[in-house]
Amino acid sequence: MKKERVRAQQKISFKERLGALKNLPAFFKLVWQANPAMMAGNIALRFIKAAIPFLLLYTGKLIIDKVVHISGRHDGGAEYNLWVLVAIEFGLALLSDGLTRAISLLDSLMGDLFSNHTSVRIMQHAAALDLDQFEDALFYDKLERARQQTVGRTVLLSQVMSQVQDLITMGFLAAGLLVFNPWLILLLIVAILPAFLGESYFNDQTYALSRGQTPQRRELDYLRYIGASDETAKEIKMFSLSGFIINRFKTLSEKFYIDNKRIAVKRSIWGTFFALLGSLGYYGAYVFIIERTITGALTIGELTFLAGSFRQLKSLLEGVLARFTTVSQGAIYLNDFFEFFDIQPKIHNTNKPRPFPNPILRGFTFENVGFKYLHSERWANRHLSFTLHPAEKLALVGENGAGKSTLVKLLARLYDPTEGRILLDGVDLKEYDLTELRQHIGIIFQDFLRYQMTFSQNIAAGNIDQQDNEAQIKASARQSLADELAQKLPRGYKQMLGKRFAEGVELSGGEWQKVAIARAYMRDAQLIILDEPTSALDARAEFQVFERFTDLTKGKMAVLISHRFSTVRMADRIIVLDRGQIAEIGSHEELLARGGRYAELFSLQAMGYQ
């Protein structure tokens, strides 16, 4: 699928880039929402600024004509009007400088606001999406690009504004030329057209090349990362892999350089030729204007005005064309940005969600539940039928990949069943308020997050509304044995954890688990799910953690996933999963007596401990 995508990207042509400009109105709507007043101010200032070049040139013309007129009279007398004109020109120059500064200030402030505004919108939207959407590679690429382009969008903002401003300036100047001599416009087009065509041709080439190089560029980034990073240093050193990585980097980057050089050289040679044509056009026009001045058809003031307008128009047009590449490139990235916002979650509340039952009276019932992951042909869970009763402790066992984690994710509605249904107190889980459902479930995943935040925040993550409730945080920590750990840290509960930030302390795998388990105690959940959270704890710690767990969750429902039978046997009932299906269900004693799969796995582990 990746290959197809890369090929599709290579084909993006000049026309398509032009088409991407259709994203701009929606983009500016967002900018407007970020701060309407600043946007309106910016537009007004730019409009005034756009008129200044024309006004300056025209005042210049009036001044020169006046000077010529006065000096022709040979009386050398001062002319009141002349000084007014000079003062106007001076005022215009001052205004222009002031406007430039004000516009660039507004641009940068708006850029900051807009980038904050969109970052928040991206996070809000991402938070509302389904877990399986995050697991889809295409979606993930889109999210990544939407996120990474924040800076790009800020640049795009000021570039589009400048582009429009320059086009307005050009409109003023072109109107001047048209009034004096329409032929000059034609000459201008002839002078610029070859450069324009050349520019777009080479832009296409460079763009296609750069898109085509995307996979290699990603590989280069990856090599650069594993070649020099704190996370990889240990293994790269021990396996002496640096030579191998550097050689691969050299080969790839060399090829890159050669491809890019070929286009750059061609572009430069043709560019010189087109610039020559442009200058020819300009001097052609100049000769024409001088000629008309000598014959008296134009005044000297008009000569300077027209020559100045022509020169400015030429350089503005060149600038606008060059900028078009960057603008359209930015507009293409907006596709990803807007497509990301078009994605809607499939798991959401019904129109009239039911309040979550408190207390739960009949429990959770799985009715022939089956689940397939997105893009997967295999059933991760199938034909699951059982009830988790109030106050019951249920353990899930089974080999790696048997479907244990999938089952608990279905319970928490991180996914909805592909077939069958899950009932809570006799009503489909989908009918309940999603937020309330998640509030009543405390779940600690196998791959729980190690927040690079303080010890206290790591625990409060289980119920962030209580982040200032020190007593509750400490009580939760005591229950999961994390409290002893906090005593040993230099800053106790205020200790920064992890290596990412200054003064952070890294914990061992088991220590992180104790911190994570404390999160489950932070909320008064009716169902607590622990998905192998004790795998890294030593035997004594695990025993203590579960001893407390059973005490603390008395009267509550709990689901435990563990590969250790010493833990599993504490549960009221055990479900043995095999390739997604229920192989056996019953208490530890019942299952041992049955002499089936559970008994076999149990004795295997018992042998290991002998």
Ligand SMILES: Nc1ncnc2c1ncn2[C@@H]1O[C@H](COP(=O)(O)OP(=O)(O)OP(=O)(O)O)[C@@H](O)[C@H]1O
């Ligand atoms: N996010 C996912 N996308 C696609 N397939 C997945 C995903 N997560 C798990 N699977 C597949 O679903 C099956 C069940 O996985 P699950 O994580 O539920 O197993 P498990 O019993 O918890 O395994 P373990 O003991 O290794 O944690 C596996 O075959 C796995 O490859």
